[in-house]
Amino acid sequence: MFGRAVEAKKAALANQPSSKMSSNSASLGKQLFPSSSPNSAPGRPATVVDMMKRSRFPPTHPSGQSRPLSTPAASFQNKSQNSYRPPAAATNGKGLASFYNGAGSFKDEPINIVDDSPPRLPTKRSNHFIASSGVEFDEDDFSDDNTLDLDFQAPQALPTLPRPKPQTAPVNPAENLPTSDASVISWTQSSPSHYVHPAIRASSSIRNQTVSQTPFEAPPTASKRDFPHQEQSTTQPVKKTKRELPWKRRPEPEDDDVVELQETPAAAPTPAPKPKPIWDTTASAVKAQKKQLKTQSKSSGKPEVSAADMHEAAMSSTSTKKKAASIVLSTEQRHVKSLVVDKGASVFFTGPAGTGKSVLMRSIIQDLRKRFARDPDRLAVTASTGLAACNIGGITLHSFAGIGLGKEDVNTLVKKIRRNPKAKNRWLRTKVLIIDEISMVDGDLFDKLSQIGRVIRNNGRPWGGIQLVITGDFFQLPPVPESGKEAKFAFDAATWSNSIDHTIGLTEVFRQRDPEFANMLNEMRLGKISEKTIKNFEALSRPLQFDDGIQVTELFPRRNEVERSNQKRLEALPGEVRRYEAFDTGNVAVRDKLLANMMAPPTIELKKKAQVMLIKNMDETLVNGTLGTVEKFMTQTSFELEVGEDDDGDMDAKKRIRAFTNALGDSGSKGDQIKYPLVRFQAADGTARHILCVPEEWKVELPTGEVQASRKQLPLILAWALSIHKAQGQTLERVKVDLGTAFEKGQAYVALSRATTQQGLQVLRFRKDKVMAHPRVVDFYNKLYSVETVMGKRATTSASAFDNFVYNKPPPAQTAAGQRRAVYEFDEDEEEMMAAYA
Numbered sequence: 001m002f003g004r005a006v007e008a009k010k011a012a013l014a015n016q017p018s019s020k021m022s023s024n025s026a027s028l029g030k031q032l033f034p035s036s037s038p039n040s041a042p043g044r045p046a047t048v049v050d051m052m053k054r055s056r057f058p059p060t061h062p063s064g065q066s067r068p069l070s071t072p073a074a075s076f077q078n079k080s081q082n083s084y085r086p087p088a089a090a091t092n093g094k095g096l097a098s099f100y101n102g103a104g105s106f107k108d109e110p111i112n113i114v115d116d117s118p119p120r121l122p123t124k125r126s127n128h129f130i131a132s133s134g135v136e137f138d139e140d141d142f143s144d145d146n147t148l149d150l151d152f153q154a155p156q157a158l159p160t161l162p163r164p165k166p167q168t169a170p171v172n173p174a175e176n177l178p179t180s181d182a183s184v185i186s187w188t189q190s191s192p193s194h195y196v197h198p199a200i201r202a203s204s205s206i207r208n209q210t211v212s213q214t215p216f217e218a219p220p221t222a223s224k225r226d227f228p229h230q231e232q233s234t235t236q237p238v239k240k241t242k243r244e245l246p247w248k249r250r251p252e253p254e255d256d257d258v259v260e261l262q263e264t265p266a267a268a269p270t271p272a273p274k275p276k277p278i279w280d281t282t283a284s285a286v287k288a289q290k291k292q293l294k295t296q297s298k299s300s301g302k303p304e305v306s307a308a309d310m311h312e313a314a315m316s317s318t319s320t321k322k323k324a325a326s327i328v329l330s331t332e333q334r335h336v337k338s339l340v341v342d343k344g345a346s347v348f349f350t351g352p353a354g355t356g357k358s359v360l361m362r363s364i365i366q367d368l369r370k371r372f373a374r375d376p377d378r379l380a381v382t383a384s385t386g387l388a389a390c391n392i393g394g395i396t397l398h399s400f401a402g403i404g405l406g407k408e409d410v411n412t413l414v415k416k417i418r419r420n421p422k423a424k425n426r427w428l429r430t431k432v433l434i435i436d437e438i439s440m441v442d443g444d445l446f447d448k449l450s451q452i453g454r455v456i457r458n459n460g461r462p463w464g465g466i467q468l469v470i471t472g473d474f475f476q477l478p479p480v481p482e483s484g485k486e487a488k489f490a491f492d493a494a495t496w497s498n499s500i501d502h503t504i505g506l507t508e509v510f511r512q513r514d515p516e517f518a519n520m521l522n523e524m525r526l527g528k529i530s531e532k533t534i535k536n537f538e539a540l541s542r543p544l545q546f547d548d549g550i551q552v553t554e555l556f557p558r559r560n561e562v563e564r565s566n567q568k569r570l571e572a573l574p575g576e577v578r579r580y581e582a583f584d585t586g587n588v589a590v591r592d593k594l595l596a597n598m599m600a601p602p603t604i605e606l607k608k609k610a611q612v613m614l615i616k617n618m619d620e621t622l623v624n625g626t627l628g629t630v631e632k633f634m635t636q637t638s639f640e641l642e643v644g645e646d647d648d649g650d651m652d653a654k655k656r657i658r659a660f661t662n663a664l665g666d667s668g669s670k671g672d673q674i675k676y677p678l679v680r681f682q683a684a685d686g687t688a689r690h691i692l693c694v695p696e697e698w699k700v701e702l703p704t705g706e707v708q709a710s711r712k713q714l715p716l717i718l719a720w721a722l723s724i725h726k727a728q729g730q731t732l733e734r735v736k737v738d739l740g741t742a743f744e745k746g747q748a749y750v751a752l753s754r755a756t757t758q759q760g761l762q763v764l765r766f767r768k769d770k771v772m773a774h775p776r777v778v779d780f781y782n783k784l785y786s787v788e789t790v791m792g793k794r795a796t797t798s799a800s801a802f803d804n805f806v807y808n809k810p811p812p813a814q815t816a817a818g819q820r821r822a823v824y825e826f827d828e829d830e831e832e833m834m835a836a837y838a
């Protein structure tokens with residue numbers, strides 16, 4: 001019996017290993033890579049044809065149910081909902097940066113300089129460099145987070161990369177670390193959905209699914225991302241206890257889609273200023289303002305007066321503030337927001353200049369910040385350049401990733417990140433990654449980051465499962481290539497299509513309300529300019545004249561041209577120069593780098609009549625980008641006296657001002673002697689407002705709210721001239737562009753599309769060959785439609801304005817590759833509609 005038992009045991013042991021091993025290895029694979037890799041995602045198409053079929057009936061993403069986007073033609077006709085005249089200045093937060101940051105700025109010491117810097121303020125200048133001819137960026141654009149973690153001791157032994165795993169599905173991303181910049185993920189494994197315009201998917205999907213209750217129904221099955229942050233939605237977000245700026249203390253809009261930005265009623269394109277005496281505010285208005293300040297101060301319950309309150313006290317307006325309406329997101333903007341915020345989808349939204357990409361992104365960020373109020377580090381807000389990052393309150397993509405310049409291969413970069421606990425933690429904690437101005441992100445970098453995410457997060461999904469929210473317009477400024485190399489766009493990245501669930505084009509142009517002008521710009525964007533448009537642009541060479549003293553802003557391709565121009569204009573003005581040095585705080589070793597991209601310059605020199613631009617949103621009508629002229633210099637005390645003393649409210653304000661100068665490092669009495677510029681701004685509502693501009697504070701914060709560095713400086717930059725690079729994202733009412741020196745593809749388009757009207761635009765040396773669209777970009781945007789056409793998805797039945805979009809003609813025969821390329825003949829209407837999107 002014992003012998004039989006021994007035999008049975010031997011037999012059992014002999015049978016066990018193989019099955020056990022295989023199940024073990026499978027379960028190990030599952031544990032290590034719980035989510036499928038792109039290679040092995042269930043249902044992921046293996047061929048292009050399969051992909052197209054899948055795209056036709058998307059099982060996981062309901063994008064196909066989205067509401068069709070409006071055509072530009074429709075947009076221009078149907079403005080009732082969002083009727084809008086662009087304001088005098090950008091409200092998009094994409095303000096201009098401190099192009100004076102460079103140590104070389106204003107090196108020539110003008111005579112009669114009055115230094116109005118507080119005596120004990122330490123001054124810091126940051127270093128810039130020009131990486132390639134004419135394209136400027138600051139060194140912090142590629143800041144290395146290693147340098148930030150000074151308290152961190154590198155471990156003796158580096159953690160090794162995960163050991164190769166048996167070839168079970170899903171694939172271990174660590175195994176596939178590319179040795180070069182290229183990713184291992186092939187195009188055929190990419191989701192094709194991003195090639196398909198959502199509106200077309202919508203019509204197709206609606207046709208196929210008969211009735212759709214809502215364009216954003218929950219997906220029937222889990223998506224390739226399982227929307228990890230949605231678990232958060234049940235938890236009550238905790239209100240941040242952070243100090244609120246006084247001018248932001250307005251009731252929360254009830255409608256989530258209302259962006260707290262400025263909208264002005266329709267008016268003449270370059271509004272003539274309303275002539276007003278400087279101190280034209282009624283005594284009661286001034287009194288009311290001061291009372292409001294007092295109430296705000298009391299209601300805050302703080303014994304100490306905050307810097308913001310003090311700023312408010314020091315800043316008074318002499319014109320009646322109009323109640324400005326908030327921007328209401330358009331249908332297509334809401335569509336995108338819903339996909340991102342409600343569905344947790346990875347989205348790339350694009351569109352011509354002025355279609356509200358920045359406005360939408362800020363609205364999305366606002367919502368996501370609320371969602372992640374408890375865990376702010378779940379949301380990472382980044383942009384391709386330091387300037388763009390500053391504009392959305394984020395950091396550069398390089399900084400987020402902790403990869404320094406990111407030139408090394410993925411293995412090396414992974415090791416680097418693992419040695420840096422902060423960077424590693426960012427990768428591990430982030431659930432949603434915002435990337436603004438994607439057009440300037442290098443394609444190789446995109447692939448590397450995607451792969452790094454997979455390895456560090458031990459998750460085979462693209463970017464390790466992080467939800468991506470990407471925006472930008474590839475027809476605008478391209479990535480800065482390494483010397484001798486050609487620029488590689490992010491859409492050229494092998495992992496691009498895998499990483500994005502939906503590509504959505506915004507079509508409604510808000511910046512230019514004149515359809516003719518919008519069409520001229522669209523032709524420029526595509527690099528296909530008609531004779532009529534050439535004539536129209538040539539006719540804009542006449543000088544612009546305005547009688548309100550505000551001069552046209554000149555845009556130059558190169559920064560040295562900008563500095564020269566501003567310096568020349570400043571020197572030409574009579575009178576003494578006043579210099580204001582910034583007050584910087586933070587760890588000395590890193591603050592220069594961190595502050596290098598601040599819009600506020602380390603030093604600004606001003607004179608009476610200098611043209612300046614506001615670089616901070618102050619209230620509803622004084623926004624980032626508002627132009628003004630320095631009228632005179634005065635102390636806060638004399639300013640207050642001039643405004644007029646009345647009751648104890650005035651005393652209250654004075655105390656605050658004194659406290660504010662103390663906070664700036666002044667002993668108190670001297671504070672009253674510092675003269676600040678009184679600026680006459682041309683506000684967004686067409687009125688003139690006089691502001692005593694006192695220092696404002698900018699901070700570089702970690703997602704946790706920890707302040708790494710800060711700068712106090714006047715919220716002004718000289719604004720006779722700006723670089724096109726820094727003007728990207730701005731809305732300008734009066735622009736002069738000399739295309740003679742334009743050298744980069746997309747540059748002319750970016751420059752001219754800043755203007756809101758033809759009346760406010762002067763173009764010199766316009767030549768057809770200066771308008772260059774990158775052929776690969778044109779190709780990329782064309783492909784978005786081609787896939788759909790090849791699939792024969794022609795919208796013919798729906799009454800939507802989008803139905804006729806591009807697909808009136810029968811699809812041509814497939815190319816040999818049988819893929820996304822096709823040749824079309826568009827009629828005029830189709831071309832126009834196409835132009836609006838691509």
Ligand SMILES: Nc1ncnc2c1ncn2[C@@H]1O[C@H](COP(=O)(O)OP(=O)(O)OP(=O)(O)O)[C@@H](O)[C@H]1O
Nearest residue numbers: 084092328329330353354355356357358359510729
């Ligand atoms: N829904 C809206 N309603 C009214 N105005 C809007 C809306 N969305 C955007 N705008 C306005 O349109 C102008 C351009 O917006 P925004 O800067 O966001 O465009 P953009 O697509 O980011 O442009 P660019 O590509 O040039 O950076 C701004 O003045 C903004 O206030």
